[in-house]
Amino acid sequence: MLEVKNLRKEYGGLTAVRGISFNLQPGDIFGFIGSNGAGKTTTIRMISTLLEPTSGTAILNGAEIRRDPMAVRRMLGYMPDFFGLYDDVKVWEYLDFFAAIYQVPVKQRMSVIDNVLELTDLTVKKNSFVQSLSRGMQQRLCLARCLVHDPQLLLLDEPASGLDPRARAELKELIAELGRMGKIVIVSSHILPELADFCNTVGIIEKGELLACGPVGQIIQGIGSARILRIRFIGTNGELKHFVEGRPFVQEVELAGDGELRVEFTSDDVAQAELLKEIVSANFKIIGFREEEADLEDVFLKLTTGAVQ
């Protein structure tokens, strides 16, 4: 279990992270969303013990990042957003090096290396030089390196950047698999659709502050102060718009293309049914009436507008 408590980082004058707190359980896949410069990398580097927090702390399975960094490091695998590989080193030697510094016993190393290569689909490249790998393969190799010691926590900073769609899909599958194995996975990204379908928890960070954090559904609901209704109809535009505008709980109505209205509606299901009934009884010809599903992107945009300066 990972507890992040009031983590804060100042760089001289600038405060990059302003007191972030959240808890994660084994099996959680945490999507860490924020625009450029929001503080994702800084937070992840603090949890990975590479950066000293100005204040606050994080505790991984009882080990504190400041007091016991070595114990924390043994339990985590960190994949940075930018990283370099060594020249003139073969893929298996590269992994062997990391297995050695993670103190994997010599006898098990070869089988561990074969396993992680299998998992990341790099088995055919075992004897290639790392600098000859493509960007996506290097990315996967870095992920493989994070796995040699079977960590409890994976910190993946924008793991999908530079991957082709197919590799992305495979990466998602791999991350989901790691979650099923009971690991805590933190994935940062600013590409939202990438995270939505396999994270079960998300945190939205903006200017160093965690604006929302929790299970995906809960966040979307929590933010949904106004639901968006889409009404398709036959007939003239003006009349129906005028009619709907007069109904209760309706905030804003706009025409969305020909024969479709977009309505911001601030009440619950019962009122929504009532609205439909009224429209139909007023003899408008309705061919579609649906609530637009709010997604992570809406939530993100909603939460972060205004915060962007």
Next chain:
Amino acid sequence: MIGQWLRTNLGCYVGNAATVRDFRVQLRGNRAILLWGFYLLVLIGFTMIVYSSNSDGSQTSIVNAQQSLRSFYQSIMILLAVMINLISPALTAGSIVMERQRRSLDLVFSAPVTAKYYLVGKMLSSYRYVWMLLVLSLPITSACVVLGGATWSDVISAYIILSFNALIYTAMALLLSTLSRQPVAAIIWSYFAAIAYSIATATISGSAAVMGMSGMSRTLEAPFIITINPYFVVQAAPTFTKIYGYDVPNWLLGGLFAILFSKIMVLAAGSAMAGFAAKETKSLRIHGLIYSFLGAALLAYSVSPAISMVRSATMRGPGSTVTATGWDSGMDLMFGWLLGFLVILVPFLSCYGSDTERKYWADGLAKIRNLLIGSPSGGLPYILLMILAVYGGIALVHTQFGMSSPSLAILFWSLSFWAFMWSLGRFSSSFNLGLRAARSLHFTLMMALVALPVPFFTAMGAFSSSNSGIWDIYILRPLIGSEDNRPIAWVYGLMMLAGTLVVTYIAETNASRKGVLQRYAS
């Protein structure tokens, strides 16, 4: 418990993962073979030239032949000294800074690896490469033995001395590699340091060599510091030091010195890589104090008895002008100049400014409890304690030999002089230019005070002999001249103390006016 400790410590040196990985790379492909081939070619070519130039003409006498073989051996050894002086920094300078540039350090340090483990691994892999090159040259030097220019024991101790010197160069380059941001800067600084080290130790080793070879009986007893410069390897190889009646070979003492030296370099590099109040910093600071004490004691041990012997010989001799006070003030000068190494440390100890790890954020003027933390407020106590440690080391040895310690006057002057230097660091930092800029400014200020007047005063003094009094206003006045400097040291010490107070006051008001101190206080 002990087994665990042994395992973690031995693990650094045996089968270090970084060394294993570098080894695979070093031996990979044609590059290594090409490099070694080229190296051997240079070596053999040089040997041929030296040999033919030595053996031309008809040598009839055995003594002549012997002489030329000896000088042949000497040239080879000097060539090897040049080689390690040039190759060790080049091999090591890139090791850390290149990884930082390539962004591969984060990968390593997110694993349970201590800075020490990785640094030692890196150091060993370049050091081993130097060894490989040394071993490759063995056929040529053994030719000398076979031909009769040297003995096996000469050659072996010479190789050991060379390799320890290589370790010193390697360790310096490793530290500079950790401190640099650009590989080019690391290489330049490493060469700079290696050359500065060679020149500085050449004077020491050279005088030690003279001391060892002086006298009618060409004794092989010499101060061990003869071994800490590679260019004196031939002279140093057969020497020894008498310690409590035992003849301890100097390569052993030199090796000990090299190991301690490289240890302090690795500790410094580790401390530079670690965060705020890390235990690496604490360890470095403790080692720094102990080593200053031991180093001063060792130096006093190896130099003072010899000087003392020379002195008593000359004082007893007819027409002697050396007086007891002259001797004592000589000891004072030695102590004062010995502290010169602080000039490199003081900018790191006294300047403050913002950095990402809050290691150097201003945290007050001087706090004894921060002595070992590494934060700027511990700077002044640490500087003063280090001076006391050096003094203590010399004083200890001198009482052992029944000689007098450096005077309290010079101790007082040293403490207030370095406190003044410290206050210049506070002053440089108070402009809030950034940490690096503050350090550079500090160093420049110190140099301006110490080095800049020298040519000026020299020129002034050259015009007329009555003008030589101009040196009286030189800041290092208590460290020059041959007469009794103690009254001058007291006066100058008081002046330095006053200067410290004034500059510190200006620095702190300047800093608080600029809001530098408050920003970090919260």
